[in-house]
Amino acid sequence: MNPGYFVSQLLQTLLAVFLAPLMLGWVNQCRAWLQNKSGPGLLQPYRLLLKLFLKDAVIAHNASWLFRLAPYVVFSGMVLAVSIVPVLATDLPFSPAADVIALVGLFATARVFMALAGMDIGTAFGSMGARREMLVASLAEPALLMVFFTPALISQSTALTTIVEALGHRELTLYPSMAFAAVAFLMVLLAENARIPVDNPATHLELTMIHEAMILEYSARHLALMEWAHAIKLMTYISIGIALFVPWGIAQAGDWAMMPLSVGVLIVKLALAGAGLAGLEMVSAKMRIFRVPEFLGMAFLLAVLGMLTHFLLEVNPT
Amino acid sequence: MSGTQLLPSIYLVAAVPLFWIAVGLIGLAHQTQRAEHARLYFPLGAAGGLVLAMAAYPALSGEVHAIVLPLGLPDLPFHLRLDHLSAFFLILLGAVSAGISLYAGDYFALSRYGNVRLICLQYHLFLASMAFVLLADDAYLFMVAWESMALASYFLVTTDHEVDEIRRAGFLYLIVAHIGAIAILLCFGTLQLGQWNYTFDAMRGNTLATGWAAVAFLLALVGYGAKAGFLPVHIWLPEAHPAAPSPVSALMSGVMLKTAIYGLLRVTFDLLHQQIWWWGVAALTLGLLTALFGVMFAAVQTDMKRLLAYSSIENIGIILAGTGLAILFHSYNMNVLAALALSATLFHCINHALFKSLLFLTTGSVMHATSHRSLGKLGGLIRSMPWVAAIALIGTLAIAGLPPLNGFASEWMLFQAFLLTPNLPNTYLNMLVPVGTAAFALAVALAGYVMVKFYGIVFLGLPREPLAHAHDAGLMERAGLLWLALWCVVLGVLPVFAVSALDPLVHALTEGSLQESMRKSSWLFLTASSPEKASYGPLLFLLGIVLVWLATFLLVRRFYHGRVRRADPWDCGFAGLNARMQDSAEGFGQPIKQIFEPFFRLERSHPSPFDARPAYFSRIDDRFWYWVYVPVIRLTETLSALVGWLHQGRIHVYLIYSFATLLVLLLLIQ
Amino acid sequence: MSLSFTNQLIDLMAALLLLIAFAMLSQRRILRLIHLFAAQGLVLAVNTFIVAYAIARPELYISALITLVLKVIVLPWLLHRLIDRLNVRWDVETLINIPTTLLVGIVVVIIAFNLALPISHLAGTITRSTLGIAMASVLLSFLMMITRRKAVPQVIGFLAMENGLFFAATSATYGMPMVVELGIGLDVLVATFIFGIFFFQIRETFDSLDIHHLEKLKDK
């Protein structure tokens, strides 16, 4: 395959990785605006990362090698994930390496490492956060898979690029089943990225925190990697959502003419998505931890319903 | 490679179990001091395992060989047969047992229980009988080997027989095994179709009426299920596995359960020719139920070996579900898809064998180091036993189904198989599938939860009780563990080779093959029915992660001097942190209890908030025990009470019996 | 005398035998039982004698003699001494009251006759009709063993059963071959001795010959 692919791959990956904090900043900014505050500014996440990278790492006495290994694994896992999702162009040399299932697996790996790292020190909050995170994940993960399977059934494939090809570049057809999937996906996204109503990224209030509780013990560069990975994760989810539900405008295999346009389109989409997310967070309230399973069960059911409606409405019985 | 130039492979293969028996007998005879005895004989067994695996490998693609031994019944001598299917499971047995035996050398040298000479004999008889189960080509030898397997493992389970729950566990195990054996015997009886010929060849020759075929299949499902641990005959498994010494649990969970799968496949795909779609549905449903059940119970366990045992039930359920899919596809002559499902199943068999025995062995090391089995007492072992912890981490990630390790690869294939069911020409089945897929996904995800619980509580955090003299595993133990871990990684990163090695076998069973879809893609990528539909390249995965990791590492180092300051944990600024503040095993299981309450039979007592000495009690029972087993026991008791009334002790009554018998018979024959 | 006459005699003997069997069934006193047993033995001996005479079989004389000695003299005498030594002359109470027993006995007799019918037809001997009676008396003594509560009457019932068998043998088949006859006789003798031993053992263990002491071994 010609180097162009690698260029587009590299371009996309770097773009995603380095835009991710901006995305986060944008979401926060929108939140601030909606709350009539003047927010910290779009670049706040970058400043934070820089500060953390320059700080001295402080690690608990009994931290094991696993504790120090985890941030790197999480970070690289997320980078890998984002480089798999076709946001600019569909033809990426990396995309055959993983389909949606593998993508979910990748998220799971990162999460497991994070949870283990959280338990490593042996603090009350660490293990609590790990447990909650794993609980949420163990319910969100099947829901996510179900969400993916609806388009996978439509496009007869689980490879994201193929899905996008199928959904985006054929004649435009509306799939009712995708509506279910979209809602379910949104709920999963909220849960997986520790957003309200499942978790509150902005608090360290002991009893409510999930994600933060796991990474309490991290500092400096490790914390930076974790936060960054978290930002990338959000980015990845949003771009997956884009790729699945509004794929129009993603560039075909290597037609460079489309590329700038698709970049533009992408940025618009991302901006909208971020704003939407912020708005959603504004209107909803954090829920009790034991409501979360019901919430995710809801998502799970919606996704399954999506598959069923697919069979009901879209498969012409032959 | 073709089997022609390796003709004697079956003799070599058959020689290995005999060698094992010999090792056992010599070991029994050889009086010596415990440690050196164990360190001498178990590695011998390991060598045998290696030879077995290597000798069986060519037969995986080679042609079928059969020999008849001059033993057995006069009309029914022992038939041995080495074909693709048995070869695969023999490789599994050999490769896995090699690691386990190596480990066992150290383990039994250090453990206190039992007479090592007897253990050595039983252990090797166990291995040998498993090998013969896989080699048997007639019902008699099969039954003999099958029951000897149960017997040997029973004696191993009851090694520490002074403890009475261990005795109870062994008893339960043997009873269930016997019931299973009865079902299998009936199954063979159905298969041989009236003419008294119990060689498998003859059974292959028969074609049964649909009804009888179904009967045979259901009998097989029950019979082999009793060994594999399908619902509701799983009851013995969580009792027996914890009771046994760890290498034995590893063998039972890793290998013995697979022999049951072997039997099921042998009957379903080899001896019975036709399959009916609802068999597939039955197996699929049962499998998924078993999987969910197993993983939920695993999540709430507080004993690490029980936890692993339940996770075995889960994996067996997944394997059964895969088999069900294969049957389903095959019954509709969708052979390629059947091939996909079957390769996934077999692949998962060997994967589970590897990581499950690996984890059981690590529990063994943990128990030796800490003499604790309860999760409530353990913790923080990653510091005192880094080797075991590192290897256990690999096992944990693999069993949790995380890429790029082997557990994920097989589950990925299985997911693909699920996603291809819409091609089935049956709308109801199509509708059924999303539900099945959902259940499968849920089971897989919960497995991740369970494994984080297992690893986090055992190896991470702070010790929940002071663990004195916690030391790392010995050399042989490490070697055995490493061997298994190595294969977990290799199969995970290069699944394509495994799958293509399986292909002749799969082709033989389903007439379908994945060859062309694999030919279309490179050796890097695991593919389902075709590469553009779906593909998965674990090696690229690994490379990607490693590259990014290195890159970030270097970049971070460029920015930054990399100094690290050690301090007390911050813990949100709370002082006076102690180990008891961590999540306990119950705590970890609690949400699952909450969410899936209806699945459990719970007895709980919460302390009142104003309790001076608060005590929390929670006990979880298996509903099936009360649904299935208790009624049966009651029935037997009532019946025997009725019968017992016959025996009144009065001689007149007895005379009346015989008088009546006489008269009745006399009238009868008129 | 003519064949028919002997026939009638034999039938008479058979009838007597059946009568005695019923008498035993209804008999309450042990002493009487023993006498009846002796009488039964006598009938047997006479019957055998008649058969032997009728068909001129010398070895039957011998077996008639054996019967006379064994069953009319030796066994009753033994039993007498037993009950003297154990002084168990008192009345025997039965489990089922006598009339019912007799009714059952009659049913049994009917069954026996019906069974014997086809056989008697082919039994070409001069004594064809007696097989049924033999079977009946066997079953009757069986019944007697069932209904009696004391050890001694049970034994007498046992011996009476032996008599019935012997009658069957002689009447239906002119007696078994000599070897067998001897064997059977020996067995009966030994059996009686052993019974004797038992009486003493039971006595000294339970100081009574009531069998309801022997009802401990059962499956609770």
Next chain:
Amino acid sequence: MLVLGFPLLGAFLLALWGNRTWAAEMNASMSLLTLLAAAALTARTIALGPMTEIRELFLVDAFNVFLVALTALVGFTTSLFSRVYMRVEQERGKLSSAQLRLYHSMYQMFMFTMLLALLTNNVGILWVAMEAATLATVLLVSLYRTPASIEAAWKYFILCGVGIAQALFGTILVYLAAEKVLGAGGSSLLWTHLHAVRSQLEPNVLSIAFVFLLVGYGTKVGLVPLHNWLPDAHAEGPTPISAVLSGLLLNVALYAVVRNKILVDGALASHLAGNLMMGFGLLSVVVAAFFLSRQRDVKRLFAYSSIEHMGIVTFAFGMGGPVATFAGLLHMTAHSLTKSAIFFAVGHAAQKTGTQLIEHIGGLINTSPAVGWGLMIGALAILGVPPFGVFASEFLILTTAMRDHPWATPILLAALGVAFASIFGKVQSMVFGESTARRLPHPPAAFPVFVHLAIVLALGIYIPPYLADWYRTAARMLG
């Protein structure tokens, strides 16, 4: 005919000196001689085929010679066991010297009667011998003079006596039928002659005769519902006697039944006899299996298991056909070897723990591994766990049943399952766990136990061809 000579001689000698210190050894040596004679006889029969002896008074063919060999073998090993066992009993003062003399002489007498029953060619003598066997053992059952033992012996005596009387009536009827064909006189009770003319015998008579014979000898076989004497007698007698009772006597009684069955089948040309036997067999298996779980006395437990196995064998012979009969013979062999081995082990266990109550026996394996493993392996073998011979025969029986009488198979299997659960649960608690046994000065007689078990194991894995042919010829004979 030394086979018969030795035990008879032994009986007399031991009647004289049976209380001497060397009586046990003498008993053993007599049994050894018998065994050797039996072996010689067997060898000759294998070589020359069936033959009759002394004016056709004795018959030796494949069927009975293998039982003779078996009887002699078990008789010998049991005498070895009783040597150790009886010494302990004597030292405990349970036995007076007179009783010991009675025991030894009656032991030989018993062997003699059984061998006679097996070897005789005369159906009448067969009956006499069977009766004599009862008489010989009945005093042994009450050897201890405890109330329980006397009661057991009394029941044994009455029930078997009555039963045997029925058998006599049956024999008379057979004779009645036979003399029509063969004429009066001794020859018409000779089995060989009867066998020759069996097709001409009057069916009506024979069918009635068979009922009487079945009920009669069946009582001694221990078929339900005629079995009630058996558990008592086994539990209360001295253990060596329990061993020979269930190891040998039951076989011999069954032998008598089968001998007559052959005639009846020949005469009736119907499957009546077979069906009756199958019915009894099935009933025995089921009932015995359910009795098992209620037992608290270990010897009663295994007595019921004997009933169960006799039921299986009867069922097998009832089915008939080469395979089933073959299996029946095999099962007879395996059962009597295993069961006697178990009783040896149980005897030692009872002596070590001083009780026969199961709940008071435990942890044998710790105090005396030989006894513990003997009991454990023996129990597993008797339960039909491979690779023991019992499984081999059960496999054949069950598989044949699946072909011929599919309805019966699940019943049998269910009963076997119940039996497995009940027996194994009890045995496990006796063998494993905390030990309640104490050491005894004399080492247990491990030799007989393990010899038996070894043979049984061998039977399960490899049946030597000559043995197989031998069974086959026997099976062919029984049709």
